[in-house]
Amino acid sequence: MKYTYYPGCSVKATANLYQESIDAIAPKLGIELDELDDWNCCGATAYMSVKELMSFALSARNLALAERYHRDIVTPCSACYLVLNKTNHYFSDYPELRKKLGIALEAGGLSYSGNIRVRHLLDVIVNDVGIERIGELVTRKLENLRVVPYYGCQVVRPEKDFDDPDDPKTMDRLIEALGATCVDYPLKTKCCGASLMGTQEKLALSLCKELLANAENRDAHCIITLCPLCQMNLDVYQVKVNRLFKTKFNIPVIYFSQLIGIAMGLPFRDLGLQRLAVKLTRPMKAIVGGA
Amino acid sequence: MSVRVGVYVCHCGTNIAGKIDIDEVVRFSEGLENVALVREYKFMCSDPGQALIQKDIEEGKVDRVVVASCSPLMHESTFRSVCERSGINPYLLTMANIREQCSWVHVDAEDSTDKAKDLISAAVSRTSLLEPLEKRVVSINPRTLVIGGGIAGIQVALDLADAGKEVVLVEREPSIGGHMAKFDKTFPTLDCSACILTPRMVSVGQNPNIELLTYSELDEVNGYVGNFEVKIRKKARYVDPELCNGCGMCWEKCPGTRVPRKGNAHEKLSLGPTSSIYMPFMQAVPAVPVIDKDSCIYFQKDKCRICEKVCERNAIKYDMVDEIVEYEVGNIVIATGFKTFDPGIIKRYKYGVLPNVMTSLEFEVMNCAAGSTGGSIVMADGREPESIAIVHCVGSRDNNYHEYCSRVCCMYALKYAHLIKEKTKAEVYDFYIDMRCFGKGYEEFYDRLLGEDVRFVRGKVAEITNVPIHESEKDKLILTVEDTLLGAVRRIPTDMVVLCTALEAPDGLPDIAKMCNVSVGKDGFIIEKHPKLGPVATATDGVFVAGGSQSPKDIPDTVAQASAVSSAVLSMITREKIEIEAATAEIDEDRCCGCRICNTLCPYLAIKFDVEKNVSVVNEALCKGCGTCVAACPSNAITAKHFENRQILAEIEGILSAAK
Numbered sequence: 007m008k009y010t011y012y013p014g015c016s017v018k019a020t021a022n023l024y025q026e027s028i029d030a031i032a033p034k035l036g037i038e039l040d041e042l043d044d045w046n047c048c049g050a051t052a053y054m055s056v057k058e059l060m061s062f063a064l065s066a067r068n069l070a071l072a073e074r075y076h077r078d079i080v081t082p083c084s085a086c087y088l089v090l091n092k093t094n095h096y097f098s099d100y101p102e103l104r105k106k107l108g109i110a111l112e113a114g115g116l117s118y119s120g121n122i123r124v125r126h127l128l129d130v131i132v133n134d135v136g137i138e139r140i141g142e143l144v145t146r147k148l149e150n151l152r153v154v155p156y157y158g159c160q161v162v163r164p165e166k167d168f169d170d171p172d173d174p175k176t177m178d179r180l181i182e183a184l185g186a187t188c189v190d191y192p193l194k195t196k197c198c199g200a201s202l203m204g205t206q207e208k209l210a211l212s213l214c215k216e217l218l219a220n221a222e223n224r225d226a227h228c229i230i231t232l233c234p235l236c237q238m239n240l241d242v243y244q245v246k247v248n249r250l251f252k253t254k255f256n257i258p259v260i261y262f263s264q265l266i267g268i269a270m271g272l273p274f275r276d277l278g279l280q281r282l283a284v285k286l287t288r289p290m291k292a293i294v295g296g297a
Numbered sequence: 298m299s300v301r302v303g304v305y306v307c308h309c310g311t312n313i314a315g316k317i318d319i320d321e322v323v324r325f326s327e328g329l330e331n332v333a334l335v336r337e338y339k340f341m342c343s344d345p346g347q348a349l350i351q352k353d354i355e356e357g358k359v360d361r362v363v364v365a366s367c368s369p370l371m372h373e374s375t376f377r378s379v380c381e382r383s384g385i386n387p388y389l390l391t392m393a394n395i396r397e398q399c400s401w402v403h404v405d406a407e408d409s410t411d412k413a414k415d416l417i418s419a420a421v422s423r424t425s426l427l428e429p430l431e432k433r434v435v436s437i438n439p440r441t442l443v444i445g446g447g448i449a450g451i452q453v454a455l456d457l458a459d460a461g462k463e464v465v466l467v468e469r470e471p472s473i474g475g476h477m478a479k480f481d482k483t484f485p486t487l488d489c490s491a492c493i494l495t496p497r498m499v500s501v502g503q504n505p506n507i508e509l510l511t512y513s514e515l516d517e518v519n520g521y522v523g524n525f526e527v528k529i530r531k532k533a534r535y536v537d538p539e540l541c542n543g544c545g546m547c548w549e550k551c552p553g554t555r556v557p558r559k560g561n562a563h564e565k566l567s568l569g570p571t572s573s574i575y576m577p578f579m580q581a582v583p584a585v586p587v588i589d590k591d592s593c594i595y596f597q598k599d600k601c602r603i604c605e606k607v608c609e610r611n612a613i614k615y616d617m618v619d620e621i622v623e624y625e626v627g628n629i630v631i632a633t634g635f636k637t638f639d640p641g642i643i644k645r646y647k648y649g650v651l652p653n654v655m656t657s658l659e660f661e662v663m664n665c666a667a668g669s670t671g672g673s674i675v676m677a678d679g680r681e682p683e684s685i686a687i688v689h690c691v692g693s694r695d696n697n698y699h700e701y702c703s704r705v706c707c708m709y710a711l712k713y714a715h716l717i718k719e720k721t722k723a724e725v726y727d728f729y730i731d732m733r734c735f736g737k738g739y740e741e742f743y744d745r746l747l748g749e750d751v752r753f754v755r756g757k758v759a760e761i762t763n764v765p766i767h768e769s770e771k772d773k774l775i776l777t778v779e780d781t782l783l784g785a786v787r788r789i790p791t792d793m794v795v796l797c798t799a800l801e802a803p804d805g806l807p808d809i810a811k812m813c814n815v816s817v818g819k820d821g822f823i824i825e826k827h828p829k830l831g832p833v834a835t836a837t838d839g840v841f842v843a844g845g846s847q848s849p850k851d852i853p854d855t856v857a858q859a860s861a862v863s864s865a866v867l868s869m870i871t872r873e874k875i876e877i878e879a880a881t882a883e884i885d886e887d888r889c890c891g892c893r894i895c896n897t898l899c900p901y902l903a904i905k906f907d908v909e910k911n912v913s914v915v916n917e918a919l920c921k922g923c924g925t926c927v928a929a930c931p932s933n934a935i936t937a938k939h940f941e942n943r944q945i946l947a948e949i950e951g952i953l954s955a956a957k
Contacts, residue, residue, distance in 0.1 A: 172644035192764050220764055 007134055009125070010072045010079045011039035014086035015047055016234035023278025024082060024234055027263040028127065030276040034143060035135045035266075039080065042072055048089040051160065052201060062103065063110040065093035070111050070118040082127040082263070084160035084233035091124040091165050126161055128232045128262060129168040132176050137183040145271035148186035151293045153265065154221045154229040155181055155188060158236040159197045171195070177230060177262055184269040189226045193217055198239045208250070214239055215247050218255045227290040228258040230265050237261060242283045258284050268294050300425050301333035303359030304417060305350055307341035307366035309396055314339075316400040318410045322365070325414045325955075331425045333359050342372050347379045354383035361385070361427065363420045365393040365413065370836075386429030388879065388939055393420035415955045422951030426944045430879035435918060437523035438627035439463065439870045444515055444809060445632035447475020448852060449844025449859040451497050453630050456863030458506035462870055465624050466501065467529055468511045469805070472581035474498055475634050476845075479568060479578075479658065481665040481672065483852060484712040485742035491580060491667070498582040508624075512587055514805075516621060518812040519902060521919055522839030523627045523875055533617040534587035536574070540612035543584030547604035547613065548572045555592045566655075566662050567669050574604045574613075579667055588613075628839045628866045629813055631823055632859065633806055635845035638692035638699070638799035645760045646691065646796060652677040653774060653793045654761060657709060660795045664716055674721050674793075682792035684724040685717050686776050688758045693799035693849075694730060701820055703849040706797040707733045711742055713795060714751045725751045726789055728758050728778055736853065754789070755782045761794055800849035813840045814901075814921075822848050833862045838877070841865060880939035881920035882927060886912045888934035895926035895935065 017025040032039055045068050054061040068090060072079040081087050097104055098120045111117055131140070155177035162171040169176050172195065181188040198217060199210025217240060221229050231237045240259040248255055260282065267277040279286065286294070304326045308314035319337050326335045334353065338346045341364055353359045362385075364376050369392040377387035395413040403409040439462050443450045446468030454464045466473070477483075478498075480490035501507055510529055517528040536547075553573030568578040573593040576586045594601035595615065605613040637658050640648040648654050653676050655663075666672040676682050687710045693703040707729065714725045732753075734740045747753070756778040765771045766788070773790035780787050802821030810817050815835040816824045823842045826834040833841050843862040844855040869875065882903075884895075891911040896904050903919035904926060906912075915926075915935075927937045936942075 170644060192762055216764075216766060 007036060007130075008038040008040060008077060009130065010075050010077045010122075011041045012045055012048075012068060012072070012079050012081040012086060012090065013041060014081055014083035014234075016083050016085075020238055021083075021234035023281040024237070024261045024263065026276065026278035026281075027261055027267050028082060030272050031263055031267050031270065034270055034272075035131060035140070037130065037135065040075070040077075042068065042079070044071060048086045050085045050201075051088060054089055054092070059103075059106060061089065062093050062096065063107055065090050066097065066107045066111055066118055067114065067116060069094060069097075069122065069124075070116040073118055073122050076122070078123045078125045078130070080125045080127055080130050082232070082234075084126070084158055085235065087124065087126045088160040088163075091167065094120065094122075094124050095165050126168070126232065128161070128176055128180075131263075131266070132180050133168065137179055140180070140266065141183045141185075144183075144185055144269045146269055146295060148184050148265075148269055148294060151186040151228070151290065152189050152224070152226045153181045153186045154191045154224070154226040155194055156191065156217065156221075156229050156231045156236065156240075156259075157194050158231065158233045159195055159200075161232060162195060177232065180262060180266075181230070184265060186265070186269075189221070189224045191220065191224065191226075193220050198236045200235050200239070203239055203243060207246075210239065211243060211247050211250050214243055215251050215253065218244065218247060218257055219253070221257055222255060226257065227287070227293065228260055228265075230260055230262045232262050244284050256284060256287060258282060258286050258290060300331050300361050301359045302329075302331045302361045302363055302421055302424050303350065303353050304329075304332055304335045304363045304365065304421065305341050305346075306335065306337040306395075306417075307346070307364065308337065308339045309341075309366060309400075310339065313366070313396050313400045313413075316403070316406055316409045317395060317413045318406065321410055322395075322413050322417065326365075326417050326421070329418055329421045332421055341366050342375055347375070350376070350379050351383040354380070354385055361389045361424045363391050363393055363417065363424050365395050365417050365420070367396040368392070368394050368398070371397075387432075388430040389424065389427050391420040391424045391427070393417045415952045418955035419948045419951035422954075423944050423948040426941075426947050427939070428941075430938055432876045432879045433917065434874050434876050435521070435523050436874050437869055437872065438525075438625055440465065440624065440626045441628045441630060441866055441870075442467065442525070442527055442624065442626040443630045443632055445475070445634055445844070445846070446470075446473030446501070446509075446511065447632065447634040447844065447855075448477045448494065448497075449632035449634065449846075449855045450475075450630070451494075451501055452856050452859035453632060453843060453863050453866070454501055454507050455497060455504070456860055457866060458504045460863075460867055461506065462867070463506050463508070465508045465510065465527075465529075465626060467513050467515060468509075469514050469633075470577060471512045471534065471585070471587040472498075472577045472583070473501060473509070473511060474578070474580070474582070476658075477852060478580070479665065480661050482712060482716065484708040485736075485738045487712070487715070495580045498580065502582040509583065510622070511583060515809055515812060518629065518814075519919075520625075521901075521921075522837075522877060523869075524918070525626050525629060525839065527624050527626060527629070529622050529624065531620045531622060533619050534585070535590075535614055535617050536586055536588065537612045537614050537617075538583055538585045540610045541585045541608075542610060542612075543576070543586070544609075545576075546607045546609070547574045548576065548586055550603050550607045551575075552601065552603060553589075553592050553594045555589050566659050568662055568665060568667055571669075628841065628869055630841045630843060630862055630866065631809060631813060631815070631835075631846050632843045632862075633803050633809060633846040635800040635849060636803040638801050640691050640796045640798050642698070643691065646688075646758070646794075647761050647763075648796060651761070651763055651774060653682075655793070655795055657706070657713075657795055657797045660713060661709075664713075664720075672720075674717060674723070676793055680792075681721055682723050684726065684791040684793075685721075686726045686728060686758075686774070686789065686791040686794045687713055687797065688761075688776070688794060689727075689729040689797050690757065691796040691798045692801070695799075699799045699801060699820065701849070702733065703797075703800040704733070704735075705800065705849060705851045707731075708736070708739055708742070708851065710795075710797050711746045714746055715749060718749050718751065723792070726776070726791060727751055727753045728776065729753065729755060730757055736851065754778060754780050754787070756780045756787075765790075800845060802846065806846060813837060815840050815842070820848075822846060833858060833865055838875070839869070877918070878922060880922040880937070881917045882915050882922060882924070883936050883938055884913055884915055885934045885936070886910065888932050889913055890932050890934070892931060894929050894931065898925050898929050900925065 199213040202210040548570040551572035692698040843859040889912040
């Protein structure tokens with residue numbers, strides 16, 4: 007299966023461990039991710055709320071570039087997914103906006119007709135490759151590994167293209183397919199604070215604290231996520247949470263792609279696991295082994 | 298043959314004249330072929346307006362009429378009767394709809410004026426070719442079918458029966474009573490629901506003019522106003538109502554349990570026994586139990602038969618089967634009521650996940666003295682709650698589910714607040730968007746509650762969770778809400794949550810609507826004939842609507858509408874005869890090749906096949922003139938009277954010739 011790949015800026019930098027794990031598992035899953043040539047920043051959700059039209063135009067350019075290949079455009083980042091997908095939906099739903107974006111694209115010698123789909127990598131892996139195929143590729147038993155599926159706020163909202171916005175289940179199904187135990191986690195779509203970590207740090211840390219506390223009191227070994235920002239806030243800032251709230255959280259926060267890699271028996275180094283701020287804990291290693 | 302068409306252009310106040318250039322339209326119409334004269338008037342439907350037309354006809358100036366005004370649904374009958382009074386055939390009239398299909402829906406004045414001209418040109422061409430038709434008169438069967446035995450159906454049945462007319466009352470459930478039978482108190486007077494409803498239910502059961510068919514459903518409707526033939530399926534209840542005396546031995550001994558609602562700790566909340574053979578509640582009419590086949594041990598595992606053994610009157614009949622009964626009725630009343638929205642769809646509210654999150658209807662049952670808690674308000678573990686949240690507008694006033702307001706929730710929410718205060722020491726939080734207290738005595742009731750120490754919070758609840766942040770939230774249900782009066786997001790811990798769920802159209806209503814040939818709106822409710830002037834009739838003559846099946850309603854409004862239906866039905870019955878549409882299909886026997894294609898296509902089953910002559914024949918009494926057969930006939934043998942091909946082609950030509 008071949009897709010047009012829109013990596014977004016995070017996985018090129020702070021979230022390079024996400025990219026490394028994707029590179030490691032994609033060939034095994036039979037997915038070919040062909041990086042979009044000359045892609046530009048999606049503007050993230052922050053720009054969308056400041057300059058909506060400009061933000062739509064930024065994403066429309068990416069969509070226009072991608073349309074030439076007549077394939078779904080796939081991104082691993084929740085913010086990129088939200089912005090690209092929202093642009094795509096609005097493009098077909100609002101004729102006025104469509105007209106304006108058409109003019110903007112024309113100035114750059116481009117055009118877009120709205121004929122491609124925007125997909126999140128999780129959706130592609132779970133729904134295109136399929137749970138069954140993933141199950142077949144599992145070589146390392148994850149039995150008794152208690153995993154929290156944490157979706158964050160962006161992947162299921164505002165468009166609900168592949169899952170329920172309030173109670174998504176895609177990662178839950180994935181965790182079970184990998185042989186691990188999916189922890190019932192009512193905060194699965196609660197906000198991690200996102201970019202507030204840069205502007206309102208205390209507030210964002212308090213949000214992270216709730217997420218971590220509820221993972222801990224449900225005896226989770228780890229949290230899996232599908233968003234570079236969620237991962238960074240929960241992983242890198244866990245030490246700050248501990249300092250501020252006098253807590254002792256020590257919960258690894260990894261990407262769902264890393265968990266797939268672990269279950270497939272891939273070397274941890276190939277999956278970027280050594281780059282985690284909170285390292286895999288001893289009880290977790292006891293279950294997943296230590297390649 | 299030369300015809301003299303009169304064109305009458307209506308201003309409809311500013312409804313038409315505000316957008317369309319009347320002078321221009323008049324000038325244009327005067328130039329059309331066959332037009333003898335053109336007049337315009339402020340309100341053509343008014344007395345002086347009608348008199349204009351009447352005078353012209355009586356003076357012989359015109360012999361055909363085009364009225365350019367509103368939809369024929371609105372005033373075709375008005376102007377047909379003008380024609381008739383003035384001495385010409387009422388079918389020599391055409392309405393050019395320049396209001397609903399023109400001035401109301403277009404923005405540009407010039408375009409609207411051009412379209413009005415097109416429509417009038419079409420109407421004039423068509424009118425020139427119209428043929429006079431004879432109206433038919435049919436008699437009206439005085440018996441009425443009432444579908445639904447809630448308070449609406451009960452009211453209609455009793456009104457009609459008291460007037461000496463026969464009624465067939467069909468109810469899907471084992472007992473009549475509907476939702477009202479599940480309530481304890483009614484707002485705003487707090488009178489006991491059972492005290493006012495039960496005597497009426499008993500009257501229905503005893504009235505010799507009412508044939509009561511419970512546990513039965515409408516199966517088929519044929520015929521037309523005054524002469525419907527209906528088939529009703531009496532579902533097997535496995536208990537012979539003739540033999541049963543309602544002693545209760547069977548459900549006391551029954552070892553089976555009806556399937557409780559999944560996931561809620563209050564699953565045993567019930568008004569009647571929870572056994573497999575059961576009465577829905579103790580005051581049921583008829584007082585005859587029914588076996589729930591899905592949970593009955595005998596039906597599932599072929600053993601038990603305890604109810605049969607304990608029944609001294611041998612009323613248990615396991616071999617009972619569904620039975621179809623047929624009736625002839627003159628009018629049909631749809632009074633199916635409503636159902637409540639399933640709040641499990643709104644995942645954020647955790648209904649069915651967290652115990653003690655319950656629906657309003659479950660809370661009604663809990664409050665009912667005859668219910669399984671004896672009317673006490675208790676949590677799933679039996680403790681009395683220290684605080685209760687009441688959440689308004691769950692599924693209503695919400696673009697994701699139902700846009701409309703369910704009308705009754707604010708008031709019953711206030712009633713709950715009052716009952717909770719009366720029965721417990723619990724703190725009450727009432728989360729509302731707007732408090733809509735529109736009826737008689739309603740605002741006064743709200744005012745009374747404001748003094749009863751209820752905490753009113755204006756804001757839509759975002760989420761209900763059991764995940765605590767603070768110590769005080771432990772083991773509580775925490776509601777997150779934006780308090781819009783305070784301008785802040787609040788988290789409020791409570792012990793129990795009552796979700797005031799939207800009222801929605803009941804399952805099966807679309808089927809009933811289809812059988813009765815009436816439409817449901819996008820909200821799922823039956824569309825009445827006119828929202829203001831025809832609130833109980835429907836677009837199909839002889840089919841009426843009352844209560845929750847038309848829109849969400851409280852008890853006073855439902856009863857008022859039901860009595861309005863009774864009066865409309867009585868007016869039909871008293872007339873004894875009614876004129877019905879003359880625009881029907883006609884088959885030319887010489888051209889019909891007997892292929893029978895039309896026989897199966899007719900949605901009204903109006904076409905039969907004459908085997909001897911080898912031709913199809915239209916039953917004019919059943920035919921509604923829809924034209925399906927006309928379009929399908931491969932031999933062009935069928936003509937739709939009043940909508941003949943040449944008339945329709947002339948209409949199209951009229952539009953095209955007017956176009957610039």
